[in-house]
Amino acid sequence: MEADSKPKKSGARLCCVCNQNRAALKRPKTLEQICRECFYAVFEEEIHQVILENQLFKPGDRIAIGASGGKDSTVLAYVLSELNRRHNYGLDLFLLSVDEGITGYRDDSLETVKRNELQYGLPLKIVSYKDLYGWTMDEIVKMIGLKNNCTFCGVFRRQALDRGAALLKVDKVATGHNADDIAETVLLNILRGDIARLSRCTSIITGEDGPIPRCKPFKCTYEKEIVMYAYFKKLDYFSTECIYSPNAYRGFAREFIKDLERIRPRAILDIIKSGEDFRISTTTKMPEQGTCERCGYISSQKWCKACVLLEGLNRGLPKLGIGRTQGLNSDAKISNGMVIQEESVQGQLFCTNQVNPEDQFFGFYICKK
Numbered sequence: 267m268e269a270d271s272k273p274k275k276s277g278a279r280l281c282c283v284c285n286q287n288r289a290a291l292k293r294p295k296t297l298e299q300i301c302r303e304c305f306y307a308v309f310e311e312e313i314h315q316v317i318l319e320n321q322l323f324k325p326g327d328r329i330a331i332g333a334s335g336g337k338d339s340t341v342l343a344y345v346l347s348e349l350n351r352r353h354n355y356g357l358d359l360f361l362l363s364v365d366e367g368i369t370g371y372r373d374d375s376l377e378t379v380k381r382n383e384l385q386y387g388l389p390l391k392i393v394s395y396k397d398l399y400g401w402t403m404d405e406i407v408k409m410i411g412l413k414n415n416c417t418f419c420g421v422f423r424r425q426a427l428d429r430g431a432a433l434l435k436v437d438k439v440a441t442g443h444n445a446d447d448i449a450e451t452v453l454l455n456i457l458r459g460d461i462a463r464l465s466r467c468t469s470i471i472t473g474e475d476g477p478i479p480r481c482k483p484f485k486c487t488y489e490k491e492i493v494m495y496a497y498f499k500k501l502d503y504f505s506t507e508c509i510y511s512p513n514a515y516r517g518f519a520r521e522f523i524k525d526l527e528r529i530r531p532r533a534i535l536d537i538i539k540s541g542e543d544f545r546i547s548t549t550t551k552m553p554e555q556g557t558c559e560r561c562g563y564i565s566s567q568k569w570c571k572a573c574v575l576l577e578g579l580n581r582g583l584p585k586l587g588i589g590r591t592q593g594l595n596s597d598a599k600i601s602n603g604m605v606i607q608e609e610s611v612q613g614q615l616f617c618t619n620q621v622n623p624e625d626q627f628f629g630f631y632i633c634k635k
């Protein structure tokens with residue numbers, strides 16, 4: 267009889283990486299049986315390689331991590347701090363949070379970010395919709411209901427992150443968008459017939475033509491692995507879904523991808539790859555970037571989307587900015603550097619040259635009536 271040279275451990279499998287320790291989990295991305303220590307190592311090393319291959323950062327860069335308190339951005343803050351120390355990236359890292367004003371959701375998740383600030387020793391900056399736009403999401407939802415509220419939130423958050431990043435004077439914003447998020451967005455853009463957007467959603471760095479570029483170090487990182495990492499490392503994160511996000515269409519795309527992943531884990535990376543290849547072959551052009559005549563933020567239209575949405579809110583016509591924005595964009599007139607609407611408006615718009623010295627983009631404020 268042949269002698270069994272393998273260590274006997276009551277039916278336990280060995281880690282396929284170190285061949286020493288007992289496997290503690292099956293890696294969702296590769297289905298390999300792996301021990302915890304090796305999982306941490308491969309998880310972090312893959313992110314490090316993505317950062318190097320795509321030259322996401324330069325020594326001396328100031329980087330704001332978009333910190334929502336959720337699993338993705340919490341793991342991102344933790345892993346980036348670790349890699350920065352381990353590999354001497356030479357980065358100055360900051361946490362940047364946007365308070366959308368959602369009671370029972372963002373207020374709680376911001377408490378988590380405040381703890382992360384202390385746990386990881388990263389300075390935190392919080393900017394709020396209320397201060398920037400005069401409206402909280404609670405107030406917006408009260409006015410417009412649940413339908414379409416994600417449009418307001420998404421547009422405002424994008425600008426709010428840029429404005430917070432400008433206050434921190436950072437070179438780049440890193441967000442926790444993961445491979446599942448990107449695959450989902452690829453599918454959604456295809457389903458909407460919006461091939462032109464595949465370029466932006468699959469790019470690991472975006473906004474290089476805008477005020478502050480963004481990057482996604484988790485572009486190739488699977489959501490399930492992020493959850494496992496956070497769980498095993500006992501990271502402090504907030505795990506409730508937004509109370510205002512009944513985005514059914516995205517939900518279907520998400521479920522579809524999860525089903526595909528169960529059958530074939532590589533499907534997630536393959537969808538992203540398909541999105542990238544579409545990008546190469548498409549001749550569809552994105553609109554040219556200019557600046558919003560009202561607030562100075564980047565825009566391909568006369569007015570940026572946030573100004574159009576705000577105008578609707580302030581005029582008590584919240585649907586104004588949903589869908590096509592052409593009307594408002596052709597209505598606005600400029601007089602002495604101020605934007606004047608032809609019709610009388612319920613909520614008046616005031617433009618001012620008194621720019622907050624710390625704020626590079628906005629030279630106006632809007633008073634809500």
Ligand SMILES: Nc1ncnc2c1ncn2[C@@H]1O[C@H](COP(=O)(O)OP(=O)(O)OP(=O)(O)O)[C@@H](O)[C@H]1O
Pocket residue numbers: 331332333334335336337338339340362363364365366423440441442443447
């Ligand atoms: N309120 C916010 N403040 C700062 N950054 C944010 C905020 N909301 C989202 N982000 C950034 O955008 C990324 C993607 O946001 P999304 O809303 O898809 O959340 P998510 O996939 O649940 O991520 P997370 O688990 O980090 O909340 C986040 O990982 C984070 O980096």
